[in-house]
Each structure stands twice: as C-alpha cells, then as structure tokens.
Amino acid sequence: MVAQARPGEWVLLNYRMPREPSTPRSAVWRTLRRLGVAQLSDGLVALPADARTREQLDWVAAEVREAAGTAGLWVARPGTLGQERELAAAMAADRAAEYRAVQEHAQVALGLPDVERQRALRRLREELRRIRRRDFFPPAERDAAVAAVEDLAAGTPSPTGAQPATDARAATARGER
Amino acid sequence: MKWATRPGVHIDRAACAWLIRRCIDPHAQFVFVADPAEVPPDVTAFDMPGVDLSHHGDDCTFETLLRRHDLTDPVLWRLAALVHEADIDDGHYDAPEAHGFDVALRGLSMVETDDRVLELTQPLFTGTYEFFRRELMLGREPA
Numbered sequence: 001m002v003a004q005a006r007p008g009e010w011v012l013l014n015y016r017m018p019r020e021p022s023t024p025r026s027a028v029w030r031t032l033r034r035l036g037v038a039q040l041s042d043g044l045v046a047l048p049a050d051a052r053t054r055e056q057l058d059w060v061a062a063e064v065r066e067a068a069g070t071a072g073l074w075v076a077r078p079g080t081l082g083q084e085r086e087l088a089a090a091m092a093a094d095r096a097a098e099y100r101a102v103q104e105h106a107q108v109a110l111g112l113p114d115v116e117r118q119r120a121l122r123r124l125r126e127e128l129r130r131i132r133r134r135d136f137f138p139p140a141e142r143d144a145a146v147a148a149v150e151d152l153a154a155g156t157p158s159p160t161g162a163q164p165a166t167d168a169r170a171a172t173a174r175g176e177r
Numbered sequence: 178m179k180w181a182t183r184p185g186v187h188i189d190r191a192a193c194a195w196l197i198r199r200c201i202d203p204h205a206q207f208v209f210v211a212d213p214a215e216v217p218p219d220v221t222a223f224d225m226p227g228v229d230l231s232h233h234g235d236d237c238t239f240e241t242l243l244r245r246h247d248l249t250d251p252v253l254w255r256l257a258a259l260v261h262e263a264d265i266d267d268g269h270y271d272a273p274e275a276h277g278f279d280v281a282l283r284g285l286s287m288v289e290t291d292d293r294v295l296e297l298t299q300p301l302f303t304g305t306y307e308f309f310r311r312e313l314m315l316g317r318e319p320a
Contacts, residue, residue, distance in 0.1 A: 034267060051185050062226035133266065
C-alpha cells in the first residue's frame, strides 16, 4: 500500500548553547544520550515522533533556553524512505553496541561466585531496561543480550542453537515493544 | 483557583494535581491546554515548557512545586523521588517502584480521559504517601 511506504513523522530539536558555562551543555548532552536521539548534524537531533518523545524534547528545549541558549522543536518527515532507513539504521547500530556490551558483561559474570553473579544480574537487568527505553528500532543484538542476562539468572549458559526457552524469550521481547 | 496543564497526563502532572489539592489549593480546578500561549490570564500553569512551575535543572515539576511552596515534609520528598524516576528515569534517586508507576500511569492514560486519570490517581497518591509516612516512622517497610 502506498500509505505504508511513506516516511513516518520525526520530532527534531535544533539547539545552540553558549560554550561557557559548560555544565548545562553537558547536562543537555547527557539527557540527549539517555533519550537515544539520532544526531543529524551539530545542534540538530531527532527521535521518531510520538507524544512521549515530543514531550521529552520539549523539556530539553526548555532546558537549553533556561541556559541562555536557543532551541526549536519541529515535526518533520524524511524526504525519502531511504533517508529514514539510514536514520533508523544508525540508531539501531548505537543500541546494538550497547546490547553487545551487556551481553559481554553477562557472559563474564556467569563465571563469578553466586553473590557477585546476583549483583551483576540486577545491574545488567536495570541496564537492559534503560537501553530498551531508548530502543526505537530493535536490532538483533537485543535478543542475544536478553538471553545472556537470563542465562545469568539461571546460572548456566543455554546450549547454542534454537531451543524453546530462547524462542519464548525472544517472542516476549518482541511483543513488549 | 484554576490551574492549567497539558493534556495526556502522566505521572508528574497527576502527582502535581494531587499535591496542589492536598497542600496548596484544596478547591483547585484543573483545565488542560496544549499550548502554553493559550493559558488564560487568571489561570496558573504547571508542567508546561516555558512556565515557572515546570522542570528546572534536574527537578521535575513535582519537585519544583515543593520548592516554590517551601514544602519540606520528608514524606513528600520521598514521593518526589518516585515521581522523578517514573518521569525522568535518570537514576538521580533510588526509587525501585517508579517503573511500576510509570507503566500504570501510561496504561491508564491510554484508556481514560485526563479528568478521569486525575480522579483515579488521587487515592493512589494518598495511599502511597501513607505507606512512605509509615515506612519513614518505622524505619522499615510497614505491614
């Protein structure tokens, strides 16, 4: 259908802040990183538009203005589907790197004594939750990270290859978005 | 007094409405306005970008309200930690229940009007306040 082939809506934030003081600059940078924005160019970031992302960037804009900067919020569509796919792929690659880090940590923690393993499990579950909140285009690495953390919960690595438990987890992960 | 906030109420606005009725203006009436520029002159706006009663620095609007009205009750600040983490989720506070509140409030606003969300969440915040009050007094989780 033609309607489905149209690029979706994105919310864009353009912003400019004084170089000094640097504290509000880095606070804004940290917030944008937590939100998982796509960096389009210097001072221009984007998120797929919905009520939440719009509000989140609205607050960032207010924060920029409070720090004597200028900011604007826009709702726009990429000119072509290809451009949108590129944007989505870049965001997915950012998340994939984060998921890989979780997976690696989980695999290392599997060899730890029980108490430390449980501590690592709590931390990694929390980290996974935070990544998933800013994951708009889930990459394949997500399921692997979720599985590695669940292995950590079970205390044993699951045998490689498709097996019912892994499939069920992957399905749950997909359904949650 | 009339108070205005944005439609599509989530935890911060719902908790602010509860706080306003409880500690600031028992007869508060709430209206929902999408654009800060459309707020009528005799109405106090909150949780809208550009108005004073909003996010400031690390604070969410609930915390701003507590500061502006010199509300120092530690139980209210414990509730503020919950609201802050459910709203912003930046790990500023340790409030493990925040994620559950976030899910509950977002789900509620999918199926109810803003007026209903405010109405339904008031007893929830009153009860949570009571839980935190007892917890602080006892120094452990109440029964």
